[in-house]
Amino acid sequence: MKQFAMIGAAGYVAPRHMKAILDTGNNLVAAVDKFDSVGIIDRNFPNSAFFTEFERFDRHLDKMKRNGQNTDYISICSPNYLHDSHIRFGLRIGADVICEKPLVLNPWNADALMELEQEQIQKVHCILQLRLHEQVQALKKKVDKLLEGEKHEVDLTYITSRGNWYYTSWKGDESKSGGIATNIGVHFFDMLLWLYGDVKENIVNVYTHDRAAGILKMEKANVKWFLSINDETLPEEIKSSGQRVFRSLTLGDESFDFSKGFDDLHTKSYAHILDGKGYGIKDTRKAIDLVYKIRTLEVQAPSEESHRFASLPLSKHPFKR
Numbered sequence: 001m002k003q004f005a006m007i008g009a010a011g012y013v014a015p016r017h018m019k020a021i022l023d024t025g026n027n028l029v030a031a032v033d034k035f036d037s038v039g040i041i042d043r044n045f046p047n048s049a050f051f052t053e054f055e056r057f058d059r060h061l062d063k064m065k066r067n068g069q070n071t072d073y074i075s076i077c078s079p080n081y082l083h084d085s086h087i088r089f090g091l092r093i094g095a096d097v098i099c100e101k102p103l104v105l106n107p108w109n110a111d112a113l114m115e116l117e118q119e120q121i122q123k124v125h126c127i128l129q130l131r132l133h134e135q136v137q138a139l140k141k142k143v144d145k146l147l148e149g150e151k152h153e154v155d156l157t158y159i160t161s162r163g164n165w166y167y168t169s170w171k172g173d174e175s176k177s178g179g180i181a182t183n184i185g186v187h188f189f190d191m192l193l194w195l196y197g198d199v200k201e202n203i204v205n206v207y208t209h210d211r212a213a214g215i216l217k218m219e220k221a222n223v224k225w226f227l228s229i230n231d232e233t234l235p236e237e238i239k240s241s242g243q244r245v246f247r248s249l250t251l252g253d254e255s256f257d258f259s260k261g262f263d264d265l266h267t268k269s270y271a272h273i274l275d276g277k278g279y280g281i282k283d284t285r286k287a288i289d290l291v292y293k294i295r296t297l298e299v300q301a302p303s304e305e306s307h308r309f310a311s312l313p314l315s316k317h318p319f320k321r
Contacts, residue, residue: 002026002274003070005061005095007086008077009050010035013100017075018044020270029064029071032057061093071095080183081176084109087124091116097124098273102186103281105178107289114281125278129265130191132272139251143195146220152196152252154223156188157309161231161244164318167209174295180212182291185227188249190287195251196221198286204294205302205310209317213302213310214294221251224307233312 004021008014009031018040021028028045031038034052041048051057061071074090076083076099084104090097103126104110117124130136143152162171170176177183193199197219206213211228226233231244238246249256272278302310 002072003029004073004075005029005057005071006031006075006077007033007054007057007082007089008079009033009038009041011077011079014038014077015040016266017077017098017100017270020266021045021075023264023267024270024274026073026274029069030057030060058089058093065093073098076100079170079176080105080178081170084113087113088116091120091122091124094122096122096273098127098270098278099124100127101190101284102178102182102288102291103284104288105182105292107285107292110281110285110288114285117281123278124281125273126280126284127266127269128187128190128194128279128284129269130187131194131279132265132268133261135254135256135261136191136195139254140195142252143220150220151218152221153250154192154196154221154225154252155248155250155307156192156223156225156227157246157248157307158184158188158226159228159230159233159246160184161234162229166229167317167319172209174209178291179207179295180210180227180229181207181294184229185212185225186287186291188225189290190284192216192218192221192223193286193290196223199290202290202293202297203306204297204299205306206314207295207297207299208314210315211312212294213307215305215307222305224305226307226309228309230315232315233309 004026010033022044028048030049032051032054036052049060074095074097076086078086080102083099087097087099166172171183199216199218201217203215210230213226216223234246247258
């Protein structure tokens with residue numbers, strides 16, 4: 001049984017990590033979050049120590065280590081902009097690190113962590129769960145058989161509506177979240193890179209506070225993509241049905257089913273990591289570079305090649321006049 005500690009226990013994704021720790025037969029011994037709405041810990045780890053101050057969490061883990069109780073893994077579910085610092089903390093205390101997406105916000109942060117990791121025995125592991133989805137793995141085998149010059153035509157539309165709370169939270173601050181393409185889309189971009197190889201041309205048609213769209217010309221695919229958190233961008237038939245989410249991903253002649261196969265992907269990720277097969281910093285480096293470029297490239301007007309939603313009317317930021 002491995003001993004886990006968690007940073008960001010009150011976060012949206014933390015329950016998936018707690019379940020993965022339990023499902024792989026391990027124990028959560030300590031957790032920290034500045035918010036104390038963490039009653040979910042009682043579901044599986046009622047004896048876990050909990051702290052709202054990082055300094056006390058740090059001291060507790062140090063005391064445990066001095067008493068011969070090492071922390072084997074630190075699971076990081078904190079806001080994106082804190083990942084870099086929290087990864088460094090985990091390595092310094094002698095633990096392997098398991099970090100949610102995105103690993104870091106900027107390519108040079110990833111490069112610095114790789115240098116630090118080389119000085120340590122411990123490793124940094126990234127949650128890249130879409131690579132473990134059965135449908136994606138089956139598609140990977142097909143893509144690997146594509147002949148030279150053959151390409152899939154890919155259409156990614158991911159609209160997950162968010163209310164005004166989003167802009168007040170850290171997620172609405174690009175300096176903390178990395179913006180729409182990073183916070184909402186990094187898993188998809190990692191999956192596309194894994195399936196279709198390097199990006200040959202990267203065109204951004206829209207990049208605002210609530211949506212982004214562009215074109216990726218990759219080694220084995222041409223990709224039109226659109227990401228949004230604004231319900232005004234939903235197709236009319238989705239709006240009229242009262243739904244607030246629209247997810248569509250067509251890869252070649254296959255349609256990706258968002259309703260199946262997602263429940264246990266974090267558990268699969270943890271099992272892979274514990275078996276020595278996890279994904280490291282180098283594996284996620286290209287996706288970090290891609291989303292950084294998307295948020296810094298000059299926006300080009302939509303063309304006939306662009307995603308069909310790229311020309312939708314833009315909206316004002318709800319808190320900017």
